[in-house]
Amino acid sequence: MDQIVDRNLVGSVKLSDINTRVQRANAHFNRLLAVKSAGRQTVDVDQEISEISSQIDNLIQDLSAYRDTYATSDQRRRLDDIIHSLADYKSAVAWVGSMLGIDFASTVSFIEPFGAVFDRVQSELTSIVEETGRDAQLRAAEATRQAQYTVQTFLYSAVAVMLGIALLAWLIGRYQQRLRISSEMLRQQVEMRTAELRQANSDLVASAETLRQLGDAGLALTATLDLAEVHVALHNHLSGLVPLDAFGIAHLSVDGHQLVFDQFVANGQALPAFTRKAEAAEPAVQALRQGVELVIVGDSATRWAASVAALDWDIQAAVWWPLVVSGRVLGLITVQSRDIGAYNPQALEILRSACAYAAIAIANARSYYELEATLVELRTTQGQLVQQEKMASLGRLVAGVAHEINTPLGVVLTAAGSLHGGVVDLRDAIAQGRLTRAALEAGIGEWADLATVVERNALRTAALVKSFSAVAVDESGGRVLETDLSILLDDLVTLFRPALDRSAIRLVAAVPDGLVLRTVPESLTDALTRILSNTIDHAFIGRSDGRVVLSAVTALDGVVITVSDDGVGIPDDLIGKVCDPFFTTGRASGHPGLGLHVAYNQVTQRLRGNLEIRSGTLGGTIVALRLPMLRS
Known part of the structure; x- marks a missing residue:
């Protein structure tokens, strides 16, 4: 009986340890997702996924060993289902890891069904741990009862040997004490493991909710190309993720002398856009020029807030995070709080992830505005070029028409001038009585030749005009x-x-x-x-x-x-x-x-x-x- 109780105690502790390691593997994977969502490029995703897969393989081996050594027939069936679920869990880990660098939004949407597998494994393991603990306690109680029965039997059957009975009673008492101690230790271990599991589950639920909110923020920020809408969406989503008593988005002016706040929300009230002199000691200016994150807390934050007219309350923590895309600083985001512990490491990781989304959204919006301006300029230039081409084409057309018509018209004018000169000479000869038959016949022949030239070139001009009229196509002519x-x-x-x-x-x-x-x-x-x-x-x-x-x-x-x-x-x-x-x-x-x-x-x-x-x-x-x- 002692060996059975010890065996149950050892098996219960082993199963509790396996349950805790399952939690750790899942927490390890969720931390990888959170770090990757923050844009941490230094994380070796393949190495992390390999370690998580190795942990799951070890868990499957240990669960198989527990099933073969300690589990009851009913527990074996349930443990087989858990082992299959962990194998599915491992496959899902590998798939999500392969998609992290390609489509982060899809990996976030996969977490909910992914978490359901883990919840089922956790619930089943916790149930088996509790059943094993109860079984161990029941077996201890049964051992105690049997020991008491044995004592009574020996007392009734061996009254004559009191010394042996006393010794046996002392041994049984020690044995019962040992059983009680073992049962209490088992109960405490089970309670401790259960509390750890509940806390780990609570942390995982909070982590999954944070990832969901970050995914929603990323979708909202990248779904619009309006810069003002990006600013408003960023404030709305950050206010649900980190403490915000003040929030601002700023950039340096072109000459670098002014710090321009495009949006600033103080205590829930949006302030009009404003500028401040870009002093070198200003944290925002340092973050913009150096492209690094700045965090101040306590007295440093209070003194800084006192120097800013826009803030008339006690700021205890402030963060300035530059918005960087492809090595170019677009601006910065600042968040401030009255709570000195508002921006712990977890909150900073959330802020970094949100700022990565914001930087891409702001870059897209600015590129869209620049593209719109360039498109308007191109359309204007295109219109000017089309007009210039039309004028050039018209100029070529007019020059061609003039060149083609000038030649036959020049011949007509020359012939007409010769005819006019001949008529004048004929009139003078008649007036002076010098006209002879030979001169008249010669003049008539010359005039006939000139008339032929005039007619031929007039006909050529008419043909050219007809050809010119064919250049313009009559859209109304002809039927289909x-x-x-x-x-x-x-x-x-x-x-x-x-x-x-x-x-x-x-x-x-x-x-x-x-x-x-x-x-x-x-x-x-x-x-x-x-x-x-x-x-x-x-x-x-x-x-x-x-x-x-x-x-x-x-x-x-x-x-x-x-x-x-x-x-x-x-x-x-x-x-x-x-x-x-x-x-x-x-x-x-x-x-x-x-x-x-x-x-x-x-x-x-x-x-x-x-x-x-x-x-x-x-x-x-x-x-x-x-x-x-x-x-x-």
Whole structure:
């Protein structure tokens, strides 16, 4: 019986020790989360997670040994469940550790179900510890009862041997005393372990609540880009985490001579923004310039508060914490309290974590404001550039029109002057009686030639004006129709064939039958006619043969029509200019340089498509028209 009682006592103490170590492992992990939330980059997360996992492995081994040595059949089943829960706990620790540097908000949200596993393990272990203690006490009482029964039996059966009975009674008394001492020690140990477990559980609950509040603060601070809202949210969340009799957010002015308080809340009242001279001895100035945390308590805090007009009460503790992002000090946060012990190590850790969130939120808000200002400036600059480009384009257009029209008009004016001079000479000859038949016939011939020149150049001017009018696309002209491209492109080939028959240039169409496009057929025909005319006029200079292919294929949202040739091609330095108005390499041949420009306007404006000109991989030129389906 003595061995059974001792065995139960030892088993109860071992189980209490295991229960305490479970608490320590969980507390170790919660401290890691709290330190990591504070932005402590010096913490080796992998090492800490490895140590916690090793502790859990040892706990599982010791629980298995206890189950096999001390547990009852009912306890074995319950201990198996606890061992499985600890294995799950270990897996969760590894997962949370891997996510700490990636998504801290997700790790915080995982703590609640995570804590449920721990609570279940703690409750079950505590229950088994209490049951084991009670069982040990019951076994001690049973041993005492059996001992008393044995004494009575020996007294009744051995009255003659009083000395032996007395000796046996003394031994039994010692044994009973030992049992009572052991039972009392077990009870005290159980009570002590239970108190420790309750305190550890209370600390863990408080730690989890703090982490939750810090997570809420981080979400609230980073959810807005309004600087004033960030300041208010920071004050509201900090007031629920650390003692606050005064709270402020400040930064140095650009010249560094003024300490600017963007927000200051004293005794629950928000004060208007204000500035103070940035004196070197001012704690806030030291924290900003050195980028370090400053804490003052007691008389030092009281003397400092007395020197500040905004604070008219007894401050016993104050903290200044700089807001740093990527090595740049954005400002600082100060918290102050009448309680000298307000900012203990735990409160400072909470403050550091909150300030890390605040620094990121303030940096984001300031970047947003700077981006908005830059965007407004860019839009203004873009408008100015567009206006300048419009004026430059208009200038080029006017210069081109003037240049093209001046030549035929100059010829007309010259011819008209010659005609006027001839008429004056004829009139003078008639008045003086010097007119002869030969002179009259010569004058009539000259005047006929001049009239021909005037007519030819007037017609050229009219043709130029007509070409200029085609530069501006009439949006109201033409209707959107279902157009069979196989018919339209075949008609174009037929239209150009007479002109091509005089040379060895072949024009072929490669279009699937029934390829239909909703478009404006007049504008498409005009654009393709100008492109083909430009190809025939310029692609085969110096050559007597060539090949032009007019093809069409379906695209994702419409059709791609391609005009490709195997001609001389376009130099790289000119290919980007061929659609500019009045750009031509054949001005001496009478080309005004408007064909491709008009085609480009038709495709991009009236047909809502895109025109691209590029060199072919084997030479020649490719003109691609990407045309969408038009609705109306």
